[in-house]
Amino acid sequence: MKQPIPVTIVTGFLGAGKTTLLRSLIERRQTRRLALLINEFGEVAVDGALVRDAAAGDEHVHIEDFAHGLIAYGDDERFVPAMQAIAARRAHVDHVLIETSGLALPTAAMALLQSAALADDFILDATLAVVDTPLLLADEFDGGATGTMFDQQLAAADVVVLNKICGLDEEALLRAETRVRERAPNVRFLELAFDARLDIRLALGLRLHQPTRTEHMHFTPTMPDPGATPLAAQYRLNGHAHSGLGAHSHGLSTHKHFHEQDPGWMSFVLRTDAPQNGERLHAALVAVARAEPLLRCKGYVRLADEDAAVLVQGVRARVALSPGAQAAPARSLLVFIGYHLSRARVAALLATHTGSAWR
């Protein structure tokens, strides 16, 4: 019988460090042959480009990205075929990693792995949720759409990775751990990470899920099979009970969340032809994050006297510009993500602070 390929799902709120974690796992892959699926909320695949840079043409790392989308429950047209294509190359793949968008729940991918189309070829190894620990400690995930998304991602995770911990003392780490445990009591492991660097043995090959193949069945009031496991002994899979009962109980994350993305979440791209001044652009992005509900910005820009692209990474008002791996683009391009974020206001603020038109 063929062995199912283990799959690790990496979730976490916008900017938590999911892509950084994947990059670091690629660097530490040793002999493992990896296939990665990257799902971004924004319409431009910045994360895919960053992960490709880390893989640097390594033939044992296969990367596929779907920008501007969500791996959705049932009505997704790309996820299942992409996974089936990986299954067809199974002799060359030891482990699959799926990065969900920062605004997606991992549960859609988790459930699809158990569908008839994929269950014979794949097994969920673990779901990891990466957390921006300073933002957690600053109560930035309390309440509202952000807090709801954060809690739902955590609730689906087996392992929580407390990331961005440089500068935090023991007492702060304990507080962060307590907050995660309070918010997501079912999380099994907590890991600490600097720059999302995890020992690969703590990330891959955890085998936290049993092989189960359940069609998406709804509860029927029949007697259980004599051999069915008691419900209490089953592995939790985000509200879906898995047993011979074919029960289907909804927990925190119902299917609704995959079908009806909250329309308040906005993502748009702004571009400019004018070469930028790094310091002014940095100050402009900090000003936008302070004035508007901006949660994430990222992209590549052209600076006035640089031949290489400059990578912009902003998580709220924490903005960093660093040298990118490729040549400077003809037009600078930034993706902005936020809740009820106004494209017009962000463009106007950028124009005021940088002196160039952003459209």
Ligand SMILES: Nc1nc2c(ncn2[C@@H]2O[C@H](COP(=O)(O)OP(=O)(O)OP(=O)(O)O)[C@@H](O)[C@H]2O)c(=O)[nH]1
């Ligand atoms: N200071 C600090 N920054 C970090 C750490 N880990 C990641 N970052 C930075 O946080 C920013 C966001 O990291 P990403 O890995 O792109 O986050 P992400 O979760 O993939 O983001 P989205 O896909 O947009 O949701 C980048 O600027 C990273 O360099 C860390 O441990 N410490």
